[in-house]
Amino acid sequence: MGDWRRGRRGVAAAVGVAVLLGGSAYAGWALTPSAGPAPVARPSDRAEIPSTTLPPLDEPVPTAAPAPDDLPEIAYDPAPAGFPDDPDTLDTTPLTEGLRPTRRLATYDGPGGRPVAFLMPTISEVPLTVPIARRERGWTAVLLPSANRKLAWLPPGGFRTVALRDQIVVERVPYRLTWYRDGVARRTWQVSLGQRGQETPLGRTFVLGRTPPPESVYGGVDIYALGSVPDDPASVPDGLRGAHIGIHTWHHDGELGQQTTNGCIRLTPSGQRLLLTEVPEGSPVVVVDALPAPPSTA
Template sequence: MAVGLAVLAGGSAAYTGWAGTSASRPVPVVGPNEPTGESAAEVPRPGAAEAESVRPAAPAPDDLPEIDYDPAPAGFPEDPDTLDTTALTQGLRPERRLAAYDAPGGRPLAFLMPAISGVELTVPVARREAGWTAVLLPSANRKLAWLPPGGFHTVPLHDQIVVERRPYRLTWYRDGVANSSWRLSLGQPGQETPLGRTFILGRTPPPEPVYGGVDIFALGAVPDDPDAVPTGLRGAHIGIHTWYHDGELGRSTTNGCIRLTSSGQRLLLEQLHPGTPVVVVDELPTPPPTA
């Protein structure tokens, strides 16, 4: 599905526009656990002892902001495992407006919606505690949102993208097995590609010829320093895309985006879906076998 979203131009000062439809230590990648794929409503009812362990959710005021493509509200906690490359194997899809909290039983800060810019939202599940579920927060870097039980269902996530900044390498994993690696261009000094875990939010058609006629993945991540990017790119997200030539692979020339070859991007577009986890690290302890 295409997203009506803006992503960084990746090296030129051109603005990608609202194209589309209407609307610190890395560890080796491991194989996934088998996801349940159960809807929250289908999970067996807990016994009395288990029910008491679920922390209650404070009522959420109706005037809380909704999490959309703009920067997420402040106050959400840091992702403590942001550089962990262990594959996240479950995605969460809201079935209605969900209050997002800063901790299990904590403060409601915003609403997580079933869709962003007309595309169904799938966010990777990062951890669980006291009956609550933590997901990677859209439109923010290295942040989690905590959700109480109910109002969502989970889906399996089989794929993962690992980006290494030092060797300029992207590796696609499926079920913990490395399939392919590509040489990259990454963010220039002052506009470095953000470290940490994020995910594919959606895809958008190429708005300009410099993208080689290949669709772009919009990620949940945003520039670490929004004021460092050119004025025309303010409010855009980090993207994965190709370019009209491959002469800058292995260099830091983009505005923070992840740029790979046209053939690599086309393959990923065929294989990957919204919600696919992406983790950016400096370098893996051991190069993947596809390096």
């Protein structure tokens, strides 16, 4: 997200992020999986695997309670309340499997728990891939879209899994973003992050989708929309209400290493282009204050 307070540049940034989110005021724009070069998705990298994970034979699978038809759907708007916290939200261990719904799926607050909302195969018409965070007694927990530091639990069936090779780790204190593949650091960039009161949210999230840049201030490079949202929605300008956190470029690099955004992660155009080429939707993103040791690429 851009800096709302800096004249035309701030106004353009605020509009741009609202567009990024596909808000009703800017309905002509939405996430698109095919804007610009398609992310690399080699068959061996992203081969789909049937969802056949089962518990040990002596451990029964908790029964899924019937889900009322009037449950809300998880969409671009903030996710409904009632989902459990992600207990490992600051863990940078790579999540190596993603889940792709093949139909409308009821999500629960725990294995055998209460149904909370429906997870759809798409969000804003973009095919959905969510990282798998844990498994328990035949159930699968995924990172919840449109929320921060929350999990959604699913019973067996109705989805396929895909291998995830890439991960993005953002460190707030050194203003650093590192791209990993297969657990190995590949590249590191300095970034700009959220200003005071609008800090870039901590925790695990993922690349939800991408959208073309709506204004020239974004440097002509596509934008990643993440699954995360501002921690304090009331703190952002009115034009950003309902916004997701994004990874994007800017029309200059003079603010790298500073807290100047409304929560988004800003890096160089060359860095963003490389990520867009290499890191597909569904890839996990983790925001921490600092890693125990700098990555080898720092």
